[in-house]
Amino acid sequence: MELSTMLEYQKLDIALMRLENELRQSQAAKEYTANKTTLTNAQEQVLKQNRDAGEMTTQMESLIAEYDAIEKELKEAEGAVPDVDNAVAADFFVRNVQKLVNRLKVLASEISKMSAKIVELNQSYAATMTAGKEAKKKLALCKEAYEAEKSKFMPQATELQKKIAEAEQGCSEEFLTVYKRLRKLKKIPVIVPLVGTNCGGCFMEVAGDILVTLGAKPFVECPSCGRILYKD
Ligand SMILES: [Zn+2]
Known part of the structure; x- marks a missing residue:
């Protein structure tokens, strides 16, 4: 595989990247992306609030069930007042009633707190909606402007994509794998010249034995940054 083929491939790829970047930087695209992010965040928030509401309802139900049970127990206890002469039973009665009353107070306070939380959640749910x-409305409004902006870039982008696909035919699998991996890591340009004995991408000194293989192999990678090196 020729160096010129690799460089040509890179040239086309960078041209496409620049074009995509130009579109991303346009006012219409920025607005579109911002609204899309807001919408996605709101959707995620709604899902979370729905989950929270479900959990709170379950907690509220169990609090109310316990409250009802204790209230019933208290009524039953109060209905069976022991003989005042029986000091032990009277003492137990008083302590038992007191215990139940205290628990009811705690439960009532928890129910009231939970109900305040539910009201709060309902309010923030409404705000999120x-x-x-x-x-969503804004997104629909700016979609047209974004599509119009995109269509200005499309002919050139399609042309470049076609050329890139053609250029790929002339590239080795090995090269494309390395190239695409580095591209993903945003190590652009991927193919760099040697500057003296240094890598033209990361500027680290390249060891002599690697310099020797340069020219003998189709391409060598910089041991520091992984870029593809060539002799200018
Ligand atoms: Zn390097």
Whole structure:
């Protein structure tokens, strides 16, 4: 595989990247992306709030069930007042009633706290829904401008994509694997010249034995940054 083929492939790839970047930087694309992010966040928030609401309802139900049970127990206890002469039974009665009354107080306070939390959650749920609807409306409005902006870039992008696909035909599998991996890591340019005995990408000194193989192998990778090196 020729060096010129690799460099040509890189040239086309960078041109496409620049074009995509230009589109991303346009006002229409920025607005579109921002609204899309807002909408996604609102959707995630709604899901989370739904989960929280489910959990709170379950907790509330179990609090109410316990409250009802204790209330019933208290009524039953109060209905069976022991003989005042029986000091032990009277003492037990008083302590038992007191214990039940205390537990009811605690439960009542927990129920009231939980109900305040549920009200709060309902309010923020409503606010999230409004924000989500607003973002959806805005997204629909700016979609047209974004599509129009995109269509300006499309002919050139399609042309480049076609050329890149053609250029790939002339590239080795090994090269493409290395190239695409580095591209993903944003190590652009991927193919760099040697500058003296240093890598033209990361500027680290390249060891002599690697310099020797340069030219003998189709391509060598910089031991420091992994870029593909060539002799200028
Ligand atoms: Zn390097």
